[in-house]
Amino acid sequence: MGNRRHFIKAAGGMAVAAAFGVGLLGYAQAADPLKIGFVYISPIGDAGWTYQHDLGRLQMEKALGDKVETKYIENVPEGADAERVIRELASSGYNLIYATSFGYMNYVERVAKQFPNVTLMHATGYKMGKNFGNYNARFYEGRYLNGVVAGKMSKSNVLGYVAAFPIPEVVMGINAFARGARSVNPDAEVRVIWVNSWYDPGKEREAALTLISQGADMITHHTDSTAVVQAAEEKGVNAFSYHSDMGKYGAKAQLSGTTHQWGKFYTDTTQSVLDGTWKPASTWGGIKDEMIEIVPLNPSVPADVKAQVEKLEAEMRAGTFHPFAGPIVDQDGRTRVPAGEVISDDDLGRMKYFVEGVASKLRQN
Amino acid sequence: MLSFKLEARPEASRTMSYLSPLIAVVLTMLGGLLLFSALGKDPLEGFQVFFLNPMRSWYGVSELLLKAVPLMLIAVGLAIGFRANVWNIGAEGQFILGACAATGAALLLEDVSGPQVLLAMIVAGALGGAAWAAIPAFLRTRFNANEILVSLMLVYVAQLLVSWLVFGPWMDPDGFNFPQSKMFSDSALLPMLVEGTRLNLAFVMALGVLVVGYVFMHRSYLGFKMRVAGEAADAARYAGFSAKRMVWFGMLAGGVCAGLAGMAEVAGPMGQLTDKVASGYGFAAIIVAFVGRLNPIGIFFASLLMALLFLGGEQAQLYMSLPASISKVFQGMLLFFLLGSDLFINYRLRMRRTLAKAGA
Numbered sequence: 110m111g112n113r114r115h116f117i118k119a120a121g122g123m124a125v126a127a128a129f130g131v132g133l134l135g136y137a138q139a140a141d142p143l144k145i146g147f148v149y150i151s152p153i154g155d156a157g158w159t160y161q162h163d164l165g166r167l168q169m170e171k172a173l174g175d176k177v178e179t180k181y182i183e184n185v186p187e188g189a190d191a192e193r194v195i196r197e198l199a200s201s202g203y204n205l206i207y208a209t210s211f212g213y214m215n216y217v218e219r220v221a222k223q224f225p226n227v228t229l230m231h232a233t234g235y236k237m238g239k240n241f242g243n244y245n246a247r248f249y250e251g252r253y254l255n256g257v258v259a260g261k262m263s264k265s266n267v268l269g270y271v272a273a274f275p276i277p278e279v280v281m282g283i284n285a286f287a288r289g290a291r292s293v294n295p296d297a298e299v300r301v302i303w304v305n306s307w308y309d310p311g312k313e314r315e316a317a318l319t320l321i322s323q324g325a326d327m328i329t330h331h332t333d334s335t336a337v338v339q340a341a342e343e344k345g346v347n348a349f350s351y352h353s354d355m356g357k358y359g360a361k362a363q364l365s366g367t368t369h370q371w372g373k374f375y376t377d378t379t380q381s382v383l384d385g386t387w388k389p390a391s392t393w394g395g396i397k398d399e400m401i402e403i404v405p406l407n408p409s410v411p412a413d414v415k416a417q418v419e420k421l422e423a424e425m426r427a428g429t430f431h432p433f434a435g436p437i438v439d440q441d442g443r444t445r446v447p448a449g450e451v452i453s454d455d456d457l458g459r460m461k462y463f464v465e466g467v468a469s470k471l472r473q474n
Numbered sequence: 475m476l477s478f479k480l481e482a483r484p485e486a487s488r489t490m491s492y493l494s495p496l497i498a499v500v501l502t503m504l505g506g507l508l509l510f511s512a513l514g515k516d517p518l519e520g521f522q523v524f525f526l527n528p529m530r531s532w533y534g535v536s537e538l539l540l541k542a543v544p545l546m547l548i549a550v551g552l553a554i555g556f557r558a559n560v561w562n563i564g565a566e567g568q569f570i571l572g573a574c575a576a577t578g579a580a581l582l583l584e585d586v587s588g589p590q591v592l593l594a595m596i597v598a599g600a601l602g603g604a605a606w607a608a609i610p611a612f613l614r615t616r617f618n619a620n621e622i623l624v625s626l627m628l629v630y631v632a633q634l635l636v637s638w639l640v641f642g643p644w645m646d647p648d649g650f651n652f653p654q655s656k657m658f659s660d661s662a663l664l665p666m667l668v669e670g671t672r673l674n675l676a677f678v679m680a681l682g683v684l685v686v687g688y689v690f691m692h693r694s695y696l697g698f699k700m701r702v703a704g705e706a707a708d709a710a711r712y713a714g715f716s717a718k719r720m721v722w723f724g725m726l727a728g729g730v731c732a733g734l735a736g737m738a739e740v741a742g743p744m745g746q747l748t749d750k751v752a753s754g755y756g757f758a759a760i761i762v763a764f765v766g767r768l769n770p771i772g773i774f775f776a777s778l779l780m781a782l783l784f785l786g787g788e789q790a791q792l793y794m795s796l797p798a799s800i801s802k803v804f805q806g807m808l809l810f811f812l813l814g815s816d817l818f819i820n821y822r823l824r825m826r827r828t829l830a831k832a833g834a
Contacts, residue, residue, distance in 0.1 A: 152798065180795075182788065182791050182798070183791070183797075183798045184798035186753050187748065188743075188748070188750045188751060188753045189739065189742070189744050189753070190753060192743065193537050193785075194788055197788065215745065215746070274641065274653065275641065276650075276651050276652055276653065277650060461651060
């Protein structure tokens with residue numbers, strides 16, 4: 110046995126030497142693939158937040174081929190368990206880890222400190238480190254365009270919004286939607302119902318039905334299920350989907366939507382890690398960076414509305430139009446950003462007020 | 475012809491009552507092997523990844539113990555009540571309240587340093603859990619309201635309460651309005667037992683609580699009375715034991731222990747309060763209490779087993795690409811087989827050879 114082990118060792122050594130030699134001659138086999146781990150908050154399913162991240166993972170895998178090898182762990186809670194899962198990935202050879210939910214932030218930070226050679230990327234947070242970056246998308250750009258369509262198409266001028274929690278990311282989406290609608294229809298108003306959950310199809314549906322019964326003929330949601338779009342389809346009103354294209358749940362109802370596109374970002378980031386050019390950064394990309402898209406407009410949307418949306422989209426891509434360009438007036442009539450100025454990213458990230466056009470009140474802490 | 479018949483035993487079998495959880499564990503593992511092969515995986519590899527991998531390093535063992543700490547703490551508290559037929563199903567809510575109260579103490583004593591901070595948090599955590607358990611105890615003893623329903627429903631109230639706290643008064647001002655408290659200061663964090671791991675002083679605390687629980691159940695007069703109340707309610711009444719006191723004590727014991735577990739979670743691996751603080755420990759601990767035969771020694775091992783099922787599920791996802799729900803399937807199997815084999819504590823299987831009646 111001992112002999113055999115020695116033989117294996119020797120053979121291994123020779124193989125390494127041979128590979129090294131060959132490498133020097135420039136015939137190196139492709140290096141071992143970069144192992145990449147994805148940590149998901151929920152099961153992948155067929156629509157929603159995690160589903161979009163997984164589409165991005167697959168797109169990146171396709172683009173980079175055998176240079177990468179990916180693995181995902183789903184349904185990882187945002188508590189103490191997350192640290193063990195992330196650490197397990199880091200300690201078992203996963204040199205790049207994408208953690209795709211806000212609640213992982215402090216755990217990602219701790220693992221990043223313990224594994225300085227592993228690159229960690231955290232979605233939607235705000236912390237960074239030497240080997241630890243964060244990323245998010247400017248979902249509000251899509252919301253604004255959806256709002257334009259809603260404002261144009263609404264007959265009742267009541268737009269319904271089913272929302273999860275009053276955090277800035279959600280608040281800025283509501284405000285962008287309202288500003289888009291108001292830009293084409295000064296009588297439009299947005300009504301919000303909070304369901305206090307990211308994923309609760311029952312509550313989301315109930316909230317959607319309540320909004321419809323209050324006269325909303327255009328509804329959208331910042332929650333994770335397809336319940337709102339389905340409720341709209343059933344009740345014969347229109348809807349704007351979020352996260353994913355939910356056309357198959359509401360072929361007639363879905364006029365457009367805002368979708369997350371992580372594929373290009375994952376491909377580029379992973380490539381930079383492969384190339385050794387990765388630097389910690391805080392990425393916040395929008396339509397210009399192909400990190401968000403709007404769902405192609407339903408054929409029932411008239412050509413003039415379509416033309417207007419396309420024009421705005423082109424301006425956002427060119428960087429000449431910002432949905433939060435001043436004046437921004439809040440629902441109490443206070444000017445938050447004067448005309449001629451554009452809101453800063455920092456202020457967007459702390460947004461804590463509703464703009465005019467939103468009828469519901471925001472709970473103040 | 476052979477026929478089987480269940481026959482009531484004249485007396486509950488002590489042997490069977492200890493054997494039953496072991497049988498359940500073995501059957502769960504065998505069921506696991508079948509499950510792995512049905513999923514097209516090598517069953518032996520599956521077994522190794524699921525049951526052995528989590529413990530392949532000292533770090534793994536420390537994580538296993540860390541995961542088991544809240545389970546053993548909560549389960550031993552629940553067991554005290556369960557023995558007296560006091561059904562506290564709301565440990566999850568009491569855990570949350572313990573976490574909230576401990577966080578309150580940590581935030582209040584932000585500028586203080588020294589061991590008194592942790593001490594205050596422990597007391598606050600225990601009181602928080604106890605206060606939440608006192609509600610169903612009061613409603614039960616005063617209005618005869620079913621404590622199962624009341625304690626269970628208070629879990630949802632507790633979840634809303636913690637959500638309100640972290641979205642409202644305790645929201646970290648520098649946290650971009652995300653639902654979380656400030657990170658605790660070092661004085662408000664439980665010291666680590668082993669450097670480089672997350673295993674902290676709560677493990678020692680849990681072992682202490684197990685010992686106290688054992689002494690209480692087996693060596694104290696009140697513990698004796700509660701056992702009598704659970705096993706023979708009529709006898710207890712005849713002996714003049716106060717049923718109300720049992721309910722109060724049973725509920726409060728569960729609440730204090732669950733509250734301590736909640737404190738250990740925020741002062742341990744989390745280091746802050748978020749609305750995600752509850753991760754099902756309060757419910758999993760009910761299974762732990764029963765697999766552990768409502769006995770602190772059994773609970774110690776049952777909590778390790780339960781923690782292993784959680785960790786094994788993560789490993790199975792990572793190394794075998796099995797779905798996340800695998801952990802739940804194993805937990806379900808364990809409980810199912812336990813309930814199945816518990817039948818044989820009070821019954822035995824009789825095999826009888828009966829003559830087939832000709833021409834019948």
